[in-house]
Amino acid sequence: MPEEFSAFLLDLGPLDVLLCAGDFYGAASEPDPGAGPDDSMAGTGRFTTKGRTHEKILLEPILQRCFAPEAPDEGIAPTAFLMNGASGKAFACIVERGFEMVSLPMKELRLLPAGLRRGRPGRNIMAVRFAGENRMQYLIDLKAMAEGGSTP
Amino acid sequence: MTSEELAADLERRAGAAEDTQPSGADVARERFLVFAAGESSFALPPSAVREIVPGLTVFPVPGCPAYVPGLVNCHGKPYTVIDLRVLFENERQAADQFLVLNLENDDVALGCTEVEEIVEVAQSALSSFAANDAAGRFCSAMLEHGDRRIPVLAIAQILKELEHDLA
Numbered sequence: 001m002p003e004e005f006s007a008f009l010l011d012l013g014p015l016d017v018l019l020c021a022g023d024f025y026g027a028a029s030e031p032d033p034g035a036g037p038d039d040s041m042a043g044t045g046r047f048t049t050k051g052r053t054h055e056k057i058l059l060e061p062i063l064q065r066c067f068a069p070e071a072p073d074e075g076i077a078p079t080a081f082l083m084n085g086a087s088g089k090a091f092a093c094i095v096e097r098g099f100e101m102v103s104l105p106m107k108e109l110r111l112l113p114a115g116l117r118r119g120r121p122g123r124n125i126m127a128v129r130f131a132g133e134n135r136m137q138y139l140i141d142l143k144a145m146a147e148g149g150s151t152p
Numbered sequence: 153m154t155s156e157e158l159a160a161d162l163e164r165r166a167g168a169a170e171d172t173q174p175s176g177a178d179v180a181r182e183r184f185l186v187f188a189a190g191e192s193s194f195a196l197p198p199s200a201v202r203e204i205v206p207g208l209t210v211f212p213v214p215g216c217p218a219y220v221p222g223l224v225n226c227h228g229k230p231y232t233v234i235d236l237r238v239l240f241e242n243e244r245q246a247a248d249q250f251l252v253l254n255l256e257n258d259d260v261a262l263g264c265t266e267v268e269e270i271v272e273v274a275q276s277a278l279s280s281f282a283a284n285d286a287a288g289r290f291c292s293a294m295l296e297h298g299d300r301r302i303p304v305l306a307i308a309q310i311l312k313e314l315e316h317d318l319a
Contacts, residue, residue: 015211015212110228110229110230111230112213112223112230112232113223113230113231113232113258113259113260114257114258114259115232115258115260115311115314115315115318116213116216116220116223116232116318118315118318119215119314119315119317119318119319120215120216120318120319121213121214121215121216121318123215124214124215125213125214128211128223128230130225130228130230133209133225134209136211136223136225
């Protein structure tokens with residue numbers, strides 16, 4: 001069993017979101033040229049890169065709805081994290097925040113309490129990590145969110 | 153029956169009566185931890201509470217009902233926080249203390265504003281009631297203590313409601 005795991009850490013001000021780096025097979029900063037008028041980083045729809053079309057997941061509105069992040073808009077160019085869903089469908093997770101790749105000890109992850117784990121929160125939050133007394137990080141199950149078509 | 157026999161009989165009967173008379177120590181009594189969440193007070197058996205922890209930060213968790221403001225970090229472990237004021241009166245109450253419950257299958261803490269006292273009362277001071285409001289659904293009894301009536305929480309019922317609301 002690995003002792004550490006890699007994740008993309010998104011700073012949402014009072015709290016952080018972790019995306020499991022192993023869920024993504026690549027990243028892109030813009031779609032293929034000439035892919036189509038609705039094929040862009042913005043808005044809903046699709047995202048085509050290297051000839052492959054992905055269903056778009058706009059992380060920012062999801063996170064705002066879930067966590068009401070207070071982090072200021074950093075004006076950072078969006079990045080598309082590319083992901084294969086279990087159903088074979090491809091997803092592009094559009095991240096419009098600054099992020100960093102981190103390696104964290106597995107032993108610091110904590111499952112949600114059993115009651116929450118069995119319910120809605122457990123379907124989208126894989127685990128949490130306490131980063132000091134006043135900060136919590138949420139390891140989001142982005143694949144479950146994408147495949148289930150649901151948001152927390 | 154002679155007077156002596158009569159006296160002996162009376163003494164025997166009195167002794168027997170004393171044996172069956174409940175003394176103060178024999179009356180079944182129960183202890184309760186009484187605590188406040190805002191202006192409301194609640195009671196729990198002390199054995200239901202593992203620990204009282206002050207000053208924890210509550211972290212929000214998406215997808216939870218309003219009476220679950222989030223999680224607290226208690227000794228490095230996440231506990232689901234239940235806000236009783238929202239559950240009972242639909243008013244949010246910022247908690248500054250947390251009663252960590254003694255549960256086998258879940259990790260739950262109740263937010264509270266003050267731990268008031270531990271009271272010991274006769275079982276006769278506990279009244280059951282049938283009400284359809286939150287007090288009826290989430291309480292197992294009403295504790296009569298002085299001129300106060302304090303609901304005794306039915307934790308199992310509250311957790312059942314949470315399970316239903318999270319489904």
